[in-house]
Amino acid sequence: MDNPFFTKKRSIKLHDICDILGVKKLSKNVSFSGISNLIEAKKNDLSFFSSKKYLSDLVNSNSIYIITNENYKKFIPKNKIPLFVNNVLLSVSNVTNYIYPNSLNDDFDQNLSILKKKNKYKKLIFGKNVLIGKKVKIGSNCLIGHNTIIESNVVIGNNCTIGSNVIIKNTLVGNSVKVLDGAIIGKKGFGFFPNDKSNIRYPQIGMVIIKNNVEIGCNNTIDRGSMSNTVIGENTYLDNQVHIAHNVKIGRNCIITGQVGFAGSSIIGDKVMIGGQAGISGHIKVGNNVQIGGGSGIIKNIPDNCKVMGYPAKDIRTFLRDNK
Numbered sequence: 001m002d003n004p005f006f007t008k009k010r011s012i013k014l015h016d017i018c019d020i021l022g023v024k025k026l027s028k029n030v031s032f033s034g035i036s037n038l039i040e041a042k043k044n045d046l047s048f049f050s051s052k053k054y055l056s057d058l059v060n061s062n063s064i065y066i067i068t069n070e071n072y073k074k075f076i077p078k079n080k081i082p083l084f085v086n087n088v089l090l091s092v093s094n095v096t097n098y099i100y101p102n103s104l105n106d107d108f109d110q111n112l113s114i115l116k117k118k119n120k121y122k123k124l125i126f127g128k129n130v131l132i133g134k135k136v137k138i139g140s141n142c143l144i145g146h147n148t149i150i151e152s153n154v155v156i157g158n159n160c161t162i163g164s165n166v167i168i169k170n171t172l173v174g175n176s177v178k179v180l181d182g183a184i185i186g187k188k189g190f191g192f193f194p195n196d197k198s199n200i201r202y203p204q205i206g207m208v209i210i211k212n213n214v215e216i217g218c219n220n221t222i223d224r225g226s227m228s229n230t231v232i233g234e235n236t237y238l239d240n241q242v243h244i245a246h247n248v249k250i251g252r253n254c255i256i257t258g259q260v261g262f263a264g265s266s267i268i269g270d271k272v273m274i275g276g277q278a279g280i281s282g283h284i285k286v287g288n289n290v291q292i293g294g295g296s297g298i299i300k301n302i303p304d305n306c307k308v309m310g311y312p313a314k315d316i317r318t319f320l321r322d323n324k
Contacts, residue, residue, distance in 0.1 A: 005152075006100045006102060006103055007101065007102055008099055009098070009099050009100075009101070012046075014031075014065065016098075017032070017046065017095055020091075020094050020095055021083055021085050021094075026081070032046045035048075035099055036227060037227045038054060038057035038060075039060075040228060041061055042063070043062045045062070045063050046063065046065050047065070048067040048068065049066050050092075052072070058080070064079070065081050066081065066082050067085060068085070069085065069087075069088050070084050089193070096203040096205060109133045109169065111134045111152055112133050112149065114130065114132075115144070121140075124138060124143075125142075125144075126143070127144065127146035129146060130144050130148050130149075130150075131148070133150060133153070134152045135152055135153050136150055136152065136154050137156065139158035139159070139175065142160045142162070143161045145162060146164040148163070150162070151186075154172075155171075156177075157173055157175035159175055159176045162179045164182075166180075166181065166183050167185070169185070170187075170207045170224045171185050171224070176212055176213045177212070177215070177216070178214075178216065179216045180216060182219040185208055186207065186223075188224065188246075189204050189223035189226055189264060190246075191226050204224055204226045206225020206227060206228050206230065207225060208222050208230045208231075209230070209231045209232070211231070211233050212234050212235070214234070217237075217240040217241070218240040219240055220240070220243070221244070230246060230248050231248075231250065232250050233250055233251040233253075233254065233270065236251070236256070237254070238256045239276070240259075243260075243262065244262045245262055245265075246265070248264065248265065248266050248267075249268065254270070254271065255274070256274050257275055260276065261280065262280045263281050263283075263284075264283070265283045266286070267286070268286045269286055269290065269304065271288055272286055272291075273292070275292060275293045276294045278292050278295060278296045279297050284298055284299070287303045287304035290306050291307040292308055293309030293313075295311070296309050296310055297313060298312075310323075
């Protein structure tokens with residue numbers, strides 16, 4: 001899916017990428033369409049490999065040119081062309097910032113205008129001081145509360161209710177979605193490289209995709225993706241004060257209660273129920289039909305059809321027996 005929120009360089013040449021990476025130029029100066037993760041990369045996309053846990057993704061990836069480290073040389077398939085660097089993620093950050101020159105800019109949209117009574121949107125009811133950016137699409141029969149900001153290129157489907165004091169940017173919203181007061185959707189995620197003098201921000205070029213019939217509670221924060229997209233599946237309900245970090249994928253028909261936190265790139269299956277104040281670590285996979293007790297800490301993958309609780313989370317029967 002093309003991302004309408006970030007401008008990409010028209011010409012992306014391998015030799016320019018080699019200059020940025022500080023590696024020797026290859027004989028063939030091919031062109032790239034962009035940069036992506038191993039799973040989503042197309043044949044003419046640049047990609048990267050930074051951990052053995054993504055080995056299966058590397059083998060199955062459509063990408064040919066891979067930014068990686070010499071330590072992973074033996075894992076690189078013969079049909080891939082490696083570009084060896086010292087620090088893979090920092091190098092990917094520099095390349096991404098080159099390809100998407102405005103990817104580090106998360107300032108407010110300066111192309112906003114106050115929504116007026118006479119506007120192009122069908123059967124739209126809205127409150128006072130609603131600000132709308134350029135090329136915003138809003139379906140029919142929607143409601144928007146007071147002091148809400150919808151930034152440029154955002155798409156909102158039919159029959160949606162957007163509360164007051166909401167900020168939506170870098171986001172595609174489906175039909176019959178409810179976003180309650182104070183939610184902030186589509187801001188940059190918490191990705192950076194620590195440095196003694198000044199921390200280096202990681203570009204966030206993804207977006208947020210909210211599927212049909214989702215409810216987003218009050219004061220939720222949903223970060224856009226960094227390299228992939230953050231996705232909330234159909235008919236999933238989020239309680240108040242839930243935080244969803246970049247690249248998180250939440251499945252269909254999930255119930256997430258108050259103050260649950262999802263670290264970056266965690267993947268949640270369908271029909272998952274999570275109790276209040278639980279925490280999901282980054283790059284964790286939670287299967288379908290899983291129930292997670294309140295206050296739990298998920299630090300390893302959870303298979304389908306499990307009930308877990310505690311920190312670290314364990315089978316709920318074991319947890320209850322150990323805590324009689």
